[in-house]
Amino acid sequence: MDDRPALAPDQLPPLAPDAPDIAQIEQAAERIRGEAVVTPLLEVPAANALLGGRLLMKPEMLQRTGSFKFRGAYNCIAALAPEVRRRGVVTYSSGNHAQGVAAAAQALDVPALIVMPQDAPAIKVENTRGYGAEVVFYDRYTESREEIGERLAAERGATIVRPYDEPGVIAGQGTAGLEIAWQAAAKGVTLDAVLVPAGGGGLVAGISTAIAARSPGTPVYCCEPAGFDDTTRSLIAGAWIENDPAARSFCDALLAPTPGRITFTINIRRLTGGLVVSDAEVAEAMRFAFRHFKVVVEPGGAVALAAVIAGRLPIAGKTFAVVCSGGNVDPAVFREVLAGG
C-alpha cells in the first residue's frame, strides 16, 4: 500500500494515552516466560524456492490454546493484584480469545466467565469449558456482549479482559514481535517486512511496536480478509472506518467491525499499510501451509501468508516474517479447504 496518503502528525488521531510501549511489552515477555510457548521461526527451503524469496513463518498455532491469544490474556491476568485476581475475570469472545483467557485464568487459578454467542461452534464452547471457564450465552442479534460482560463483571467485582482494546493484551501480543526480532537476528537475516493478520488489530499493534524498537526500519503490514479490511481502509482514511454489516468471510477470527480505540491509534503510526486477500486466497494459503510447513492454520490465521502467496507484497529476493496466528479450525472446514486444492 505504497499509495497511502501521507498524513501530517497533527492530522492523525492522537495516540491513546493507555497505548503500551516497548517497556510494557518487555514486562509482558517476563510475565509469560515459561507459560507461553516461544514459538519457533520456521523456514522451508522448498517453499522459498517456489516463492523466490525467504519466508519465515511465526507459527502461533503452536502457541498454548492454538493461537497467539494466550500471550495477551496471560499477561493481563498475571498483572492483576492478588485481591483483584481473586474476584475473577470476564470476557466476551466466540473463539480464540475466549480460549486464551480461559486457559490463562486456569493456569493462574483465577475464576473466568466468558460471554459467548448462543450460536458459537460447539467445539469452541467445549474447549472454553474444558479450561474450566464458566460460559454465559447471549443472542448476538438482539443483545450486546459488551453490556452483558460489563454487567456481570460489575456484579462480581471481576475484571474485564477485552479481546484487543486492552493495554495488557496488546503488550502481551507484542511479545511475538520481540521473538520475531531476535529469532531473525539469530538467523543472521534482516527482515524486509513483517506481515500480521488483523481483526481488532491488537496483535499487529503489539508486534509493530516491538518491531519498531527491535528491528527499526522494517515495515509492518496488517493483513485482512476482503470485506473486513476496516484497518486497511482506516489507515488510508486516517480515521475509523466500519465494515459493511453485510460482508461475509470464513475468516471467523477476524470479523471485528472497526479498528479498536487504542489499537488504531498505534497502528496508524506504526504500519506501512494493509494488504487484503480473498477467502479463496486464504484457502490456498492453508493448503500451502499444510503441504510445505505441515501445520494447521485456521482461515483467519492464514491471511498474512495468503498476502505473500498472492503477491500482494512481492517477496522475490526479499525476506519476510509472516505471522500465522492460529490453528483452531473445525475438521470439516479443513477437509473442505483441502478438497479445494
Add this chain to the structure above:
Amino acid sequence: MDDRPALAPDQLPPLAPDAPDIAQIEQAAERIRGEAVVTPLLEVPAANALLGGRLLMKPEMLQRTGSFKFRGAYNCIAALAPEVRRRGVVTYSSGNHAQGVAAAAQALDVPALIVMPQDAPAIKVENTRGYGAEVVFYDRYTESREEIGERLAAERGATIVRPYDEPGVIAGQGTAGLEIAWQAAAKGVTLDAVLVPAGGGGLVAGISTAIAARSPGTPVYCCEPAGFDDTTRSLIAGAWIENDPAARSFCDALLAPTPGRITFTINIRRLTGGLVVSDAEVAEAMRFAFRHFKVVVEPGGAVALAAVIAGRLPIAGKTFAVVCSGGNVDPAVFREVLAGG
C-alpha cells in the same frame, strides 16, 4: 512389553561392528547444525489433562523435507570426502528418505539419483525431483531396488545412502534423541519413557543410543503398525523375524519387511520393548495431533502417539516424549482421516 524374555548377553546377536556410538551422534549433531531444524519439544496442557500425564511431542514433520530423514541423509553426505561426493549419491526409497537424500544432496551441491517404484505417489516423485534429484523407476513386483541401486552406483562411482542400515544415517537420526534429552532437561523434567516409530529401525536405534548416554535409565520403545511389527516380534524372539508379505497398513513410511542388519543389533540391546497399534488407532492419533497440537502427522509418523493414546503404555502420572516422525501425507488421505473422527 514387560513380558519380554530376558536374553543373556551371549544369546543376543552380536552388535554390528559398524553400529554408531554416542560420539558419532555428537559428530552428526555438529555436521547438521544450521542445516537441519532443531525441532521444539511441544506440550499442550489440554492434551495432558485428557491423558492424565505429560506428553512431550518431538514434531519431526517440522524438520526440513517434512520428516526426520533429512538428519541422517545430510550427516551421511556431509561426511563424504570431496572427491567422493563429487561422484554423487544413490538411494532407493519411495518416500521420506528419497526426499531427505535429495534435499541434503542439493544443499551440499552433490548429484543425487533416487530409485523409486513406478507406482510411487506422484506427489513424492514430484517433491524428490523438486529437490533437483534424478529419478529412476523400477517395477516393485519384478525388480530389486537394491540391485538396481547398486548397479547404478557402481556405474557412476557414486555412494549409496541406505535408508536405515547405514551408520551415518543412524547417527544422524540419533541427533533427534540428543535434542529430546536436552530439551526435556531444560524443562526440568525426567522422562519416564521415549516412544519412537519404527520401520527399518534407524530412527529408534539412533535415538535409543543417544538416550542411553544422555538420559540413562529412560526406557525407549519402538512403535509399529499391526502386521508390520517385525521389530517388536524380533525383540521378543531375539532374532530377525519377517512380516507376512500379505500384511497391509496405511502407514506407508513403515513397511520395511524385517529389522535392519545393523539397527536390530542396536535395538535389541537398547529398547525396553515394542508397542503395536492398529490403523484405526493411528487415524485417531492423527486427529488428536490436528486438534490439540495443530500439526500434520502422516500415518507412519503417528504410531508412537497412537500407542500413548490407545494406552499401550499407561501415561497416567508420567512424562513421555513421543516422536512424531513426519508429515508427508496426501491431502486426500488426511481428509479421509479427519472425516473418520
